[in-house]
Amino acid sequence: MFDELIAAHSHLVEVASRIEVDALDGKASARLVGIGDEIRRTGDSLRTVGVGQVERTNGWKGEGAKSISEWLSSETDCPQYEAQSVVVLANQLQHLPVTQAALRNGTLSNAQAVEVARGAIVAPNTETQLLNLAKHATVRDLRDASSRVVAAATDEAERHRQVHKSRYFKSWTDLDGSFNVKGRMTAANGALVMAALKPIQDQIFKVARKSGEHERPEAYAADALMTLCEKASAIHPSESGTKTSRPNAVINIRVDIDALKRGRTEHGEICEIAGVGPIPVATATEYLGEAFLKLLVIDGVDIKTVAHMGRHIPAPLRTAVEERDRVCQVPTCDTTLGLEIDHIKP
Incomplete structure (x- = not known):
């Protein structure tokens, strides 16, 4: 079995190395992306079901890792958060054979399998519904549907309390000198944070667009956070005798x-x-x-x-x-930030 896999992988690497990407036209390049995605799905599924068996057989112990996710992160050179997600999915798939089969035959991507399993594990009767939705919906829509399944299957007050109890806000300076943050809180509190940032982010985006600058939405969000912090540290309006204008925060x-x-x-x-x-x-x-x-x-x-x-x-x-319309309704445009009422061109 492994000899066949190793031989197939070696052949795949050899063929891939001979492809002259620069000579491909747009249509051929798009086809190459599709083939690459199918190969990726196969590799992801093997890694997922494989790590599940490694955990069940304790094959990771004795290798110096403190947990199965740490072992996977080290073994495959993937980020810790990705390793944790794979381990969680592998455990869930033990109880969801239909979803596992869909992942292994390439019908589902790992991202889709995560969302299907997240809902089906708490409400098994929704597995077929979520699998059918995955055939035509975006991962974002699938995530929303799965969240609703989880919400309906669990006590909302207890779920809210547990998430609030596990809240955190971490910060650290990376090796390159960059300041990084990571947090967890209830969806309601997160919405308050985003509602405070969004109007400022939109203002920054509009000013940048007028000046011809184009950056990622995440960059403008970081600028909005800095603006919010600067305003909080500034003199209070009552002390300065002037009022500062700020767009109203809106939560739907x-x-x-x-x-x-x-x-x-x-x-x-x-x-x-x-x-x-x-x-x-x-x-x-x-x-x-x-x-x-x-x-x-x-x-x-x-x-x-x-x-x-x-x-x-x-x-x-x-x-x-x-x-x-929480997502842009123009065909092929899946944007959720900076939506325009009059966006008519894809």
Whole structure:
């Protein structure tokens, strides 16, 4: 068995080394990407099921590693977070043979398998549904669907409490002298962070675009964080006698009216922050006290009513469009940041 795999790999490496990439046209290059992805899926699936067996047989012990994920990270030169994700998936696939088969035959990518397994492991009856969704949905849509499955299958208050209990914010200076941060918190608190950063990020993006500069959204987000910190460290408006203007933070919360009345979700009802994920109904209720409310009435997929207590479209219509289209609706454009109402070119 291993002789065949080794021979196939050697042949693959030899063939790949002979490909003259510079001589390929656009169509051939795209085909090469597709072939490469199929090969990657095969390799990822072998690594995933293999590490599961290594853990079950304790094959990683005695190698100097403190855990199976540390062993995998060292053995395959992959980041620790990636190794941890692979180990978690391998353990879940033990109980999800259909998903494991889909991963091994190349139907699912590792990223898709992670999302399918995340939902199916807590609600096995949703495995087929998630597998079917994976055939045509993006990984982002699959992740959203899986998050809803997890939210529906677990006690929302307890899940919220556990995530909050495991919250952290870490910072360190890397070998190249760069300052790095990493954090974990509830989806609701994360939405507050992003709502504070997003308006500033949008302002920075608009100024940069006018000056002809183009950088990654993550770069503008880092600039927005610095601006927020600088404002927090500056003199308080009451002390300086002047007011600083800052765009209002906006959080769109989707919640079924029955769930809002009841205080919890039941039977597929939704309570989530758009683009972030499910939150407890109790958290949504807390936000109602200080919020400027926008009411969005939906019947199936049709938006029936929007009520709010130039180039710009009317505010009620903007709310409807923002809520309906969280991802750019232009074909082939999968952008979620810096969306434009008038984006008409792919």
